[in-house]
Amino acid sequence: MSMINSLRAAVRTNRRRSAAGLFDSIHPGQSTSAVVDCAVYQSGKRHGESCSPREAARRVKASQQLPDGAGSFSWIGLHEPTEAEFEGIAQRFGLHPLAVEDAVHAHQRPKVERYDDVLFAVFKTIRYVEHDQLTPTSEVVETGELMVFAGRDFVITVRHGGHSSLQELRHRLEADSDGAGLLTKGPSAVLHAIADHVVDNYLLVADRLQTDVDEIEFDVFSNKGGRGTDVGRVYQLKREVLEFKRAVTPLLRPMQQLSEPLQRLVDPDIQKYFRDVADHLARVTEQVHGFDELLNSLLQANLAQVSVAQNEDMRKITAWAAIFAVPTMITGVYGMNFDYMPELHHKYGYPMVLGSVVLICVGMYRGFRRNGWL
Numbered sequence: 204m205s206m207i208n209s210l211r212a213a214v215r216t217n218r219r220r221s222a223a224g225l226f227d228s229i230h231p232g233q234s235t236s237a238v239v240d241c242a243v244y245q246s247g248k249r250h251g252e253s254c255s256p257r258e259a260a261r262r263v264k265a266s267q268q269l270p271d272g273a274g275s276f277s278w279i280g281l282h283e284p285t286e287a288e289f290e291g292i293a294q295r296f297g298l299h300p301l302a303v304e305d306a307v308h309a310h311q312r313p314k315v316e317r318y319d320d321v322l323f324a325v326f327k328t329i330r331y332v333e334h335d336q337l338t339p340t341s342e343v344v345e346t347g348e349l350m351v352f353a354g355r356d357f358v359i360t361v362r363h364g365g366h367s368s369l370q371e372l373r374h375r376l377e378a379d380s381d382g383a384g385l386l387t388k389g390p391s392a393v394l395h396a397i398a399d400h401v402v403d404n405y406l407l408v409a410d411r412l413q414t415d416v417d418e419i420e421f422d423v424f425s426n427k428g429g430r431g432t433d434v435g436r437v438y439q440l441k442r443e444v445l446e447f448k449r450a451v452t453p454l455l456r457p458m459q460q461l462s463e464p465l466q467r468l469v470d471p472d473i474q475k476y477f478r479d480v481a482d483h484l485a486r487v488t489e490q491v492h493g494f495d496e497l498l499n500s501l502l503q504a505n506l507a508q509v510s511v512a513q514n515e516d517m518r519k520i521t522a523w524a525a526i527f528a529v530p531t532m533i534t535g536v537y538g539m540n541f542d543y544m545p546e547l548h549h550k551y552g553y554p555m556v557l558g559s560v561v562l563i564c565v566g567m568y569r570g571f572r573r574n575g576w577l
Contacts, residue, residue: 237282237283237285237289238256238280238281239280239281239362239370240253240278240280240370240373241253241254241255241256241259241277241278241279241280242254242278243259243262243266243276243277244275244276244386245274246274246275246387247274247379247384247386247387248377248386249377250266250275256277256279256291256292256295256296259277259279259357260295260357262275263356267356274388274389275356276355276356276357276358276389277358278358278360278373279292279357279358279359280359280360280362280373281360281361281362282361282362284307284361285307286307289306289307289361292359296352296354297321298318298352298359299318299321299323301318302318302350305323305325305350306350306352310348311348311350312325312449312453313325313450313451313453313457314453314454314457315458315461317468320354321354322351322354322391322394322468323351324351324353324397324398325348326349326350326351326397326398326454327346327348327349327401327449327454328346328347328348328349328362328364328367328401328450329344329345329405329408329447330346330347330367330404330408331344331345331407331411332344337415337418337419337436337439337440338433338435338436339433339435339439341439342443343412343415343439343440343443344408344443344446344447345364346364346446346450347363347365347367348362348363349361349362349363349367349369349397349401350363351393351394351397353390353391353393353394353468354390355389355390356390358390358393360397367401369397369400372396372397372400376396385473385476388470388473389470391468392473394461395473395476395477395480398458398461398477398480399476399479399483402458402480402484403483405447405450405451405483405484406486406487408447409447409487409490409491409494412444412447413494415440416440416444416494416498419436419437419498420497420501422436423501423504423505423508424504434502434505434509437498437501437505438502440498441495441499441502444494444495444498447491447494448491448492448495451487452488452491452492454484455481455484455488458477458480458481459478461477461481462477462478462481519576522567522571522576523577525567525571526564526567526568526571529560529563529564529567530560530564533556533559533560534560537556
């Protein structure tokens with residue numbers, strides 16, 4: 204809490220300094236060891252080499268004094284910063300303490316929030332974990348987190364987890380390989396590119412998950428009487444799908460809001476791109492919900508198959524018990540020590556009784572087979 208209180212005070216102080224033209228003053232406690240890359244962009248192009256956040260803020264302020272520098276901004280990328288490492292950057296750019304706390308401690312729900320003139324977005328990153336065979340302990344998806352602060356002249360990305368690096372995305376935007384010149388639109392263009400990158404990964408993971416779901420579905424309905432399917436595999440895949448669902452479902456409404464005309468922090472030319480991201484996200488959401496419902500049905504179907512198989516086993520046991528009850532009853536009667544019993548002293552009494560036992564048992568067996576009990 205001490206960090207949050209100090210940040211609140213720093214935000215108020217920083218705003219007063221910004222009004223006085225002292226935005227690039229040095230703040231105590233600044234550390235940049237978690238910085239992966241930091242650069243300034245002017246007219247859609249990277250301006251100079253990588254630099255410190257302090258130097259980036261100074262360059263942006265200097266370039267904004269030039270006639271063609273109105274759209275200059277800095278992009279700072281960090282990976283799992285500590286409170287001490289992020290404190291100086293948060294103070295320098297006037298980030299809201301609540302958003303800073305979320306960015307440092309992670310484990311946040313996907314969302315997009317507005318703090319004055321800064322958009323704060325939280326994305327869950329998803330990576331498909333390769334596996335030869337799905338088991339009750341298989342990890343199918345691995346999640347991470349990506350936080351984005353998008354202000355008027357800066358973008359700060361905070362990544363948690365060992366995957367979903369933004370280095371390739373940054374290089375692609377700098378190379379302008381798609382010819383759209385999105386970086387000329389400022390921080391909102393970077394926010395869109397990151398959202399599009401994350402959602403595209405969702406699509407890839409959803410396609411790979413489809414294969415696992417199809418495999419489980421084939422297993423359940425492969426006419427093995429419920430004995431060939433390990434219910435633990437179905438449940439494990441359902442847990443992984445649920446983790447995927449928690450990543451994509453809360454993000455749909457914020458992406459739609461970023462495409463609305465009333466969102467003044469997003470460049471109007473970029474809003475139509477957010478509509479495309481929202482459409483792709485809606486598709487993924489429908490797929491994941493479909494996976495979840497299908498796995499629910501597969502769990503119920505598997506349990507029903509197991510119940511049917513148990514009923515069949517009980518019928519077989521009952522049928523055989525009934526068959527063996529006949530010779531048990533007859534031999535039990537004739538095993539009693541009485542002098543006067545029918546056919547007791549008859550010459551062919553013994554084979555007649557045995558023949559009767561066999562005929563009755565064969566008749567019962569054929570009857571049970573005809574009725575599907577055996």
